[in-house]
Amino acid sequence: EAGVAQSPRYKIIEKRQSVAFWCNPISGHATLYWYQQILGQGPKLLIQFQNNGVVDDSQLPKDRFSAERLKGVDSTLKIQPAKLEDSAVYLCASSPRTSGFSTDTQYFGPGTRLTVL
């Protein structure tokens, strides 16, 4: 079974530029998550999709971050414009069921390391 795929793996941009990350979850998984992991911290959920719909985006900085899940499969996360404090690893995860918040095992991708200069 193929795992969660993410691209790019690394990205370096200057502040005020825009950037987009892509995630392809495990086939058939209903729920998709985007996390931000700042160096030395645990991951923090940015947004959770269940099929096409958003379950939780309470911690997503909506003035600069946006995300969509296309046809309930792939997802993109965009930052526009980027700030220095956005430097982090962005992790995508998926889980099979359409359960509540966090009752299911999540499978993580390798992440995208973003550096904002």
Place this chain on the structure above:
Amino acid sequence: KQEVTQIPAALSVPEGENLVLNCSFTDSAIYNLQWFRQDPGKGLTSLLLIQSSQREQTSGRLNASLDKSSGRSTLYIAASQPGDSATYLCAVGGNTPLVFGKGTRLSVIA
């Protein structure tokens, strides 16, 4: 607001030693607790998931326990190997998104 703390932040042990990683959480109203492993430059791998009704889970050389009332979990690794070197994160699941600790960075020296 749920807060998760992991102690120690870093640990270095000789190969073959048994070791315990600790995780504590402030709100006992949880659905489950998960332990993850993170290797440098890689994503997280789920190791064990303990439902709130369970006391422990075992997988190979790993054993995780959960004491909801005291807000604590431990991850026991038996006969540690250099391949166990990684950062171990615990995460608490409830009626909110998963809340992660900062992790314990483990080094097993051959």
